[in-house]
Amino acid sequence: AQTVTQSQPEMSVQEAETVTLSCTYDTSESDYYLFWYKQPPSRQMILVIRQEAYKQQNATENRFSVNFQKAAKSFSLKISDSQLGDAAMYFCAYITTSGSRLTFGEGTQLTVNP
Amino acid sequence: KAGVTQTPRYLIKTRGQQVTLSCSPISGHRSVSWYQQTPGQGLQFLFEYFSETQRNKGNFPGRFSGRQFSNSRSEMNVSTLELGDSALYLCASSTGLAGVTDTQYFGPGTRLTVL
Numbered sequence: 619a620q621t622v623t624q625s626q627p628e629m630s631v632q633e634a635e636t637v638t639l640s641c642t643y644d645t646s647e648s649d650y651y652l653f654w655y656k657q658p659p660s661r662q663m664i665l666v667i668r669q670e671a672y673k674q675q676n677a678t679e680n681r682f683s684v685n686f687q688k689a690a691k692s693f694s695l696k697i698s699d700s701q702l703g704d705a706a707m708y709f710c711a712y713i714t715t716s717g718s719r720l721t722f723g724e725g726t727q728l729t730v731n732p
Numbered sequence: 733k734a735g736v737t738q739t740p741r742y743l744i745k746t747r748g749q750q751v752t753l754s755c756s757p758i759s760g761h762r763s764v765s766w767y768q769q770t771p772g773q774g775l776q777f778l779f780e781y782f783s784e785t786q787r788n789k790g791n792f793p794g795r796f797s798g799r800q801f802s803n804s805r806s807e808m809n810v811s812t813l814e815l816g817d818s819a820l821y822l823c824a825s826s827t828g829l830a831g832v833t834d835t836q837y838f839g840p841g842t843r844l845t846v847l
Contacts, residue, residue: 663822709775
């Protein structure tokens with residue numbers, strides 16, 4: 619069974635600085651997608667970034683980028699120039715290309731200090 | 733394009749009652765998935781519907797059921813509510829093209845409280 623692990627229950631960062639959230643996963647599949655979602659206090663789950671496993675290039679979305687290490691099954695999220703609005707629970711998630719269920723990690727609560 | 737909508741946003745029920753939650757996907761999306769989020773269990777997959785057919789089901793008792801209509805709107809039903817069913821229920825939609833569920837976009841959720 620696929621599992622996703624986020625080893626950092628809580629992280630904090632100063633406004634304008636950079637923070638990296640960690641995620642590891644376990645799968646026997648070769649083709650899959652990985653995602654980072656954020657869930658602010660409103661509880662709306664918002665897509666942050668997506669990575670296709672077959673792509674070697676790391677995905678980037680503005681201030682958000684990932685470090686995808688397929689062999690190590692690692693998928694970390696880097697947030698640059700952190701803003702107060704980045705404060706949220708961040709979930710790493712996995713789905714196979716043939717599946718239909720997202721498997722989520724436990725989440726990392728990110729606090730941004732002014 | 734409008735996002736995923738869920739109704740109602742909040743619901744309070746008592747044990748033994750049943751409840752129906754509704755989800756309208758993004759226009760053009762044919763796949764709808766449901767997840768339960770609780771502090772203890774995290775986010776757990778309930779089921780997925782595609783073209784009015786249940787394509788996948790999570791490990792939940794038969795009290796949890798769902799359906800999808802021809803316009804892709806979906807409902808989930810929980811019968812004989814238990815205290816442990818108190819949770820945030822999230823609906824997500826994706827294009828579901830070629831039978832593959834790729835990026836799922838979530839609605840705001842329905843907060844169910846069982847007293």
